[in-house]
């Protein structure tokens with residue numbers, strides 16, 4: 001017999017801060033997960049502060065162990081646009097990567113050191129560039145044409161703007177590329193070439209030469225982002241080796257040395273549902289950092305560039321927030337028919353897009369009575385009109401019943417940011433657990449929030465339902 005606790009404990013990684021107590025309850029730090037649901041409702045994202053802090057520290061130490069210069073680990077807020085989460089990471093010393101005004105403001109809401117923050121994006125607005133200049137953050141430029149726009153912001157605001165240039169990196173090794181996360185196989189360089197981000201080597205040389213003549217812009221270095229394309233270590237080596245070769249080539253052509261190398265995000269996690277299997281663990285962050293940085297350093301040193309004089313800026317999102325939240329949900333109707341069982345839950349496709357749209361395979365478990373045997377197959381499904389299959393063919397206790405509480409692991413990333421409002425289902429709230437304390441850090445949307453921006457023109461108001469949000 002296998003119990004829910006046994007399968008759960010088998011997937012835990014070093015920094016999960018999750019356990020099962022003597023009564024069979026899932027614990028987040030020292031807090032019972034089902035108690036949090038009883039207090040704050042369902043569905044609910046529940047974050048562990050200790051996990052956030054631990055992931056940040058481990059990433060920082062992994063890069064600092066292999067890089068002789070300063071290391072600035074920048075949290076990519078797009079993966080988890082939650083201000084309290086960002087505030088915890090600022091407290092740890094994290095920098096930040098942001099796109100657009102909302103991410104800039106959310107990054108600074110709980111505190112930020114401007115010298116550790118970068119603004120990314122391929123089509124930055126005047127408003128964004130002016131705000132970046134006022135705050136003193138670095139602008140990662142994505143095109144030669146962007147220089148004029150950033151220069152105009154520097155002149156408007158009277159500030160010197162630090163800038164990096166984003167490289168388009170197409171490693172020669174990627175002629176034979178397979179991804180564990182996406183259906184990509186074969187020559188991937190053409191795909192990368194067409195991606196909108198980054199500039200080629202010739203453009204980069206011309207940009208650096210032009211920047212030398214512009215005192216309003218302080219060229220500090222480079223940016224590249226591999227993303228979570230593959231968790232194979234050789235692919236990190238190929239990408240960052242080619243990135244280093246490009247940096248070295250521009251150094252030789254322009255005779256200026258970078259002070260910053262921004263390595264972007266995509267660092268994979270040990271329990272790695274995005275590999276579409278619970279069987280494929282990602283390499284530890286220490287191995288990813290050592291492999292990527294090793295390849296980068298070899299290329300730089302070959303061109304006489306001393307890494308000790310360059311700051312390294314990795315931008316992890318999913319690595320820091322991924323396992324820091326569980327999606328907690330109550331079960332509703334349990335339906336048995338035509339030889340199947342469906343467990344309806346309150347969480348749905350719109351809360352868990354990585355599972356429902358991107359094919360991630362997350363661990364899903366009952367959160368109390370975890371000493372129960374897993375004796376029955378069931379599909380765990382959300383309440384909306386498209387399939388919303390959170391787990392297919394999951395082994396569950398035979399006596400699972402309406403009102404049971406379930407947990408979905410690894411719900412801390414690309415959940416709120418990629419959520420949809422299908423069936424006008426309001427987005428859930430979030431709670432931060434710290435030891436035995438649980439605090440609300442985001443209230444759940446109401447259905448009125450979902451429709452709050454809509455306007456029915458007077459001539460189209462055909463209702464005798466009385467006053468409502470859009471009448472009277």
Ligand SMILES: Cc1ncc(COP(=O)(O)O)c(C=O)c1O
Nearest residue numbers: 076225265266267315316317318
């Ligand atoms: C420029 C940049 N940096 C960092 C990230 C974070 O990536 P991840 O969450 O995979 O670490 C992204 C994600 O798309 C990105 O575009």
